[in-house]
Amino acid sequence: MSHGPSATGGAAISTAAPGHAHEPYVPVFTGETKARLAALMERYPTKMASLLPALWMVQEARGWVSPEAMAEVAQELGLTAAYVKGVVTFYTMYHQHPVGKHFIQVCTTTPCHVCGAEDVVKAFLEKTGCGELGVTSPDGKYTVIEVECLGACGFATPVMVNSDFIESVTPEKVPELLKRYQ
Amino acid sequence: MGFPFKPHPRETLVLSKHFGEAEARSLDGWKARGGYRALEQALGMDPVAIQNVVKESGLRGRGGAGFPTGLKWSFMKLGDGKPHYLCCNADESEPGTFKDREIMRWTPHALIEGCAIAAHAIGAETAYIYIRGEFTEPLERMERACAEARQAGVIGRNAMGTGKRVDVWVHKGAGAYICGEETALMNSLEGKRGNPRIKPPFPAASGLFGMPTTINNVETLAAVPHILVNGGAWYKAMARPDNPKSTGTKLWSVCGNVSKPGNYEVQMGFPFKEFLYDLCGGPPRGRNFKAVIPGGSSVNIITIEEAERAVMDYEGMADVGTALGSAGCIVIDDAQSIPRQVARLARFYAHESCAQCTQCREGTAWTTRILERIVAGDGTAEDLDTLLDLAENMTGKTICVLSDSCAAPVVSGLQKFRHEFEALITRKTVHAVPTIVS
Ligand SMILES: Cc1cc2nc3c(=O)[nH]c(=O)nc-3n(C[C@H](O)[C@H](O)[C@H](O)COP(=O)(O)O)c2cc1C
Ligand code: FES
Numbered sequence: 299m300s301h302g303p304s305a306t307g308g309a310a311i312s313t314a315a316p317g318h319a320h321e322p323y324v325p326v327f328t329g330e331t332k333a334r335l336a337a338l339m340e341r342y343p344t345k346m347a348s349l350l351p352a353l354w355m356v357q358e359a360r361g362w363v364s365p366e367a368m369a370e371v372a373q374e375l376g377l378t379a380a381y382v383k384g385v386v387t388f389y390t391m392y393h394q395h396p397v398g399k400h401f402i403q404v405c406t407t408t409p410c411h412v413c414g415a416e417d418v419v420k421a422f423l424e425k426t427g428c429g430e431l432g433v434t435s436p437d438g439k440y441t442v443i444e445v446e447c448l449g450a451c452g453f454a455t456p457v458m459v460n461s462d463f464i465e466s467v468t469p470e471k472v473p474e475l476l477k478r479y480q
Numbered sequence: 481m482g483f484p485f486k487p488h489p490r491e492t493l494v495l496s497k498h499f500g501e502a503e504a505r506s507l508d509g510w511k512a513r514g515g516y517r518a519l520e521q522a523l524g525m526d527p528v529a530i531q532n533v534v535k536e537s538g539l540r541g542r543g544g545a546g547f548p549t550g551l552k553w554s555f556m557k558l559g560d561g562k563p564h565y566l567c568c569n570a571d572e573s574e575p576g577t578f579k580d581r582e583i584m585r586w587t588p589h590a591l592i593e594g595c596a597i598a599a600h601a602i603g604a605e606t607a608y609i610y611i612r613g614e615f616t617e618p619l620e621r622m623e624r625a626c627a628e629a630r631q632a633g634v635i636g637r638n639a640m641g642t643g644k645r646v647d648v649w650v651h652k653g654a655g656a657y658i659c660g661e662e663t664a665l666m667n668s669l670e671g672k673r674g675n676p677r678i679k680p681p682f683p684a685a686s687g688l689f690g691m692p693t694t695i696n697n698v699e700t701l702a703a704v705p706h707i708l709v710n711g712g713a714w715y716k717a718m719a720r721p722d723n724p725k726s727t728g729t730k731l732w733s734v735c736g737n738v739s740k741p742g743n744y745e746v747q748m749g750f751p752f753k754e755f756l757y758d759l760c761g762g763p764p765r766g767r768n769f770k771a772v773i774p775g776g777s778s779v780n781i782i783t784i785e786e787a788e789r790a791v792m793d794y795e796g797m798a799d800v801g802t803a804l805g806s807a808g809c810i811v812i813d814d815a816q817s818i819p820r821q822v823a824r825l826a827r828f829y830a831h832e833s834c835a836q837c838t839q840c841r842e843g844t845a846w847t848t849r850i851l852e853r854i855v856a857g858d859g860t861a862e863d864l865d866t867l868l869d870l871a872e873n874m875t876g877k878t879i880c881v882l883s884d885s886c887a888a889p890v891v892s893g894l895q896k897f898r899h900e901f902e903a904l905i906t907r908k909t910v911h912a913v914p915t916i917v918s
Binding site for chain 2: 341343344346347348349350351353354375384385388389390391392403406407408409411412413445446447448449450451452453454458461462463
């Protein structure tokens with residue numbers, strides 16, 4: 299989780315929210331999405347157990363989980379918005395701010411680290427124009443972060459671009475790879 | 481097999497036999513390979529009889545702790561009138577480990593079958609497979625296979641026409657190593673923050689939704705159908721003749737500085753030296769192995785000399801002062817700095833601490849800060865003692881063992897490679913390595 303203890307902390311995601319500020323909130327759970335949530339709730343004996351899946355549905359639809367969306371989820375599941383926020387902030391995969399069109403996560407944990415993952419990170423920062431970890435590129439296209447072990451250590455360096463999982467990335471392969479994500 | 485490499489003749493392919501075969505992923509393909517015979521057999525058996533077969537096989541949990549599986553199942557009080565649950569732990573986040581991912585990618589029905597059998601054996605009608613959120617492909621394969629099995633009536637209200645109800649659902653995590661800890665996983669599944677719970681009560685008494693629950697790793701459950709079909713004695717025979725405590729085959733994920741990284745399946749008791757040099761192809765060209773972390777990042781680091789005389793089973797790894805753990809074997813060569821790698825591991829644990837316990841929250845953070853300082857060339861002579869002191873305070877004192885796991889590489893790294901740390905402090909090394917920014 300990203301609790302940001304005293305001595306270390308996770309990558310800070312840029313808080314710049316390009317132009318989302320004052321548009322009226324459009325609910326996520328209507329029509330087909332609402333029906334999907336209802337079907338999902340059948341699987342569990344409590345409503346609360348659908349919270350992680352519901353948040354995933356929000357992120358799929360909107361690209362991030364806004365405070366308004368947290369309130370909507372809370373209402374759907376009979377929880378408080380504060381409770382939902384408490385859960386959202388525990389998990390690293392829910393975006394609490396809008397991110398670039400392509401969200402790039404590069405594994406740099408030890409097994410990948412010994413295989414040169416740091417150079418892969420550098421290549422991404424350079425070729426995307428992001429320059430810094432957690433900062434969205436000026437064109438709004440990319441955000442690059444380091445991520446802990448992606449569970450594919452034999453295929454160093456694994457990279458996730460949005461929900462695509464790409465194995466064995468080397469610095470040389472980065473420009474070609476980025477062409478697929480414009 | 482050494483997937484993605486061709487299987488080595490010295491491997492014993494049970495779980496990985498169909499890795500790489502796309503047809504094995506479908507229900508028909510799985511049935512054509514003998515799939516769901518074990519489930520059919522199991523649904524006609526008394527739950528206790530299934531538990532006994534698994535007990536006889538000697539199968540132990542593959543998630544890290546190596547707890548005997550049949551014994552764990554027998555803790556579930558059958559007929560107590562409460563709903564029982566099975567959780568399958570597919571959070572696979574222990575650095576170095578990537579075996580469950582291949583099981584789910586290539587043989588999703590093997591896992592569903594194992595879940596359904598285990599559910600029946602513990603008196604549960606519902607099993608949840610909790611998969612880490614980053615595993616997008618395994619998630620999709622498991623979802624698809626579950627839907628297919630449900631549609632065909634293999635699982636569901638009337639599993640295989642036996643009148644028994646066995647539901648298997650996939651649940652997607654959202655990025656948190658700690659959710660692999662069994663009680664944190666249960667909290668997460670319930671829609672809570674993934675904080676581990678104080679034990680007791682143990683899950684068999686009060687687990688998921690406060691009900692009796694069994695939790696098993698993906699590989700543990702995937703082995704169960706083979707044991708039912710071939711018998712406990714067959715499984716038990718795959719062991720060292722002088723060590724009946726570790727039985728069956730084991731998938732080893734091999735990564736780091738090694739010629740052929742991948743997953744390898746060998747029988748318990750396999751010689752580690754032959755494994756590293758023959759099966760995995762030895763070190764990269766022009767380099768030598770220096771150290772190995774054989775069981776995922778939470779176990780002690782051993783030197784290559786220790787590794788070369790080790791035997792690959794639970795006891796064999798304990799004999800050289802480490803553990804089999806999750807069998808995520810991280811190999812480190814002589815081009816690497818041990819302090820730097822230990823610092824990176826500490827950072828992992830600091831990032832992943834759920835922050836409930838002070839010893840863990842502060843201990844992992846300070847350990848990281850001190851190690852990174854040493855690596856940057858700013859360490860002091862007292863730092864090494866401070867690290868050991870911190871490690872002492874992080875071991876055996878917290879709700880779960882994440883904190884202990886952070887201390888393990890620090891203490892063992894310092895024990896075995898102290899000269900590398902000292903060299904950095906006295907600045908004898910020329911390459912002062914920059915810290916990682918993350
Ligand atoms: C911090 C922590 C992380 C863990 N991560 C995993 C994991 O990713 N997968 C897993 O199967 N077990 C993991 N475990 C072990 C589980 O708590 C539990 O022992 C295991 O799932 C039981 O299954 P088994 O008996 O089949 O091994 C972890 C334990 C701890 C303390
Ligand atoms: S360390 Fe990079 S995937 Fe495991």
